[in-house]
Amino acid sequence: MSNLPIWLTPIWLIATGVTVGALILLLVWLVLRAVNRPAGRAVSQALGEGVLLPLSYFVAGLALLAVLATPTMPWKEAIESLKRLPSVSTVEKTITVEEGSEQELPLVFKSSELQSYSFDSEQEIVVNLEAGKGYADPLLTVEAQTPYKWSPGGMRSREFEGDIEKIFLVNESDQPTQVTMQFERDVEMPEVRVILYSALAIMGLVTVYFLIRWLAPQVSVIASATSKETINQPIFLLLLVGAATLLFVYVWIPYNTFGEDVKMVKTTGMTTIKVFAILMALWTASVTIADEIEGRTALTVLSKPVGRRQFVIGKFLGIAWPIALMFLILGIFFVGLVSFKVVYDARESSKAVPIWQDCYREVIQILPGLLLAFYEAVIMAAISVAVSTRLPMIPNLVICGSIYVLGHLAALIVNSSVGDIVYVRFIGQLLAVILPVLDHFEIEGAIAGSSTAPGIYLLYAAGYSLLYCVVAMLLALILFEDRDLA
CATH class of the missing domain: 2.60.120 (Jelly Rolls)
Known part of the structure; x- marks a missing residue:
């Protein structure tokens, strides 16, 4: 318990940022309700639909953690550094x-x-x-x-x-x-910047949700129904608990890496979260698209003023929202475990007790990795949606699994000594053009070198992910356009 404030401080900073972002959103809602009461009621109604309800519970839990932990945290230094940020x-x-x-x-x-x-x-x-x-x-x-x-x-x-x-x-x-x-x-406590980033992240996520709801209401209705159905399915909770259990076990496994156990936990944990999120996406795409087409439920939906384009895009967004929720929940849990692992390894190795900044450095390094893993999971979800418009679950799993493996191997084949063979290099380059180069979303090299992915790389990766998702959605629309639903 004496080391609790050390490894809990990075989590407290993130939780504080999320709390600040939630309070700002609450203030915006109060102003909207005072200015436009029907719009305020529509926002309140949206909180009970789709992914916003579990997201609200998640944010409330982080806010409670931030409040309870504040007396033992360096909150005075944090406030002073936040005030000084514009001056440095x-x-x-x-x-x-x-x-x-x-x-x-x-x-x-x-x-x-x-x-x-x-x-x-x-x-x-x-x-x-x-x-x-x-x-x-x-x-x-x-x-x-x-x-x-x-x-x-x-x-x-x-x-x-x-x-x-x-x-x-x-x-x-x-x-x-x-x-x-x-x-x-720089401020005396530069780590407070994560408070601003966390607040902007939660505000941006909610803002994107309501922008989609406002700009594409039919797509949003399908997305909300799909995400709500996905979250309420037992397999979502099963995958969530299974991934959390594995992440917890990783902390206690002796890796025998001569002081590099934390790096092993980080790389293994990010891969686990990504794989479980992809499994959830593949299963959801098969159930909500392929099964609905085979069971003619999709025909009932499309008999309403909903086009095939709205149906496919809404299904994709309805899968992407639970992926984001899974990454948020497992990400915060994983961040806490990594922070604890730093203190645990120091104690097991009879080293000096680390300071909380040591835990923060390890934690902040994996946040870009989690974001890149989310990009990869969304790409695989888009591919799965395209495949599900024509094929049932088992072929979908086989095809997407093959794409996942080849997407990671294409760059390796081209850059290896085997890639010197003309035909092998041609096949590798062809796969890199057609399939997503998933190796771009790996951060193991940065972790091994005790560095992190720069912001410009995250921006390029986001653009690549968006571009490939658009291509996958165009393919899905082509495949679904002439699909006989009767």
């Missing part, structure tokens, strides 16, 4: 200091927020915090044509202390000098 940035200035003079430069910052700073001067200068000190007792000396740089962990100690309001540059040479300074600053 990289400051770069270039000024000219005349010969034999002292130049005052207003520069307000907290020295504790310094991540690095540097000075570069044509002539030798000294930097002081008080006027008139000159070369007698300088804070630091910058030699001519020799850049002076400080960063954490370097040979030099940080000269600046306390709150700085201005600095003084002294040039006692017989020539003017141009001085270039750079101060890189």
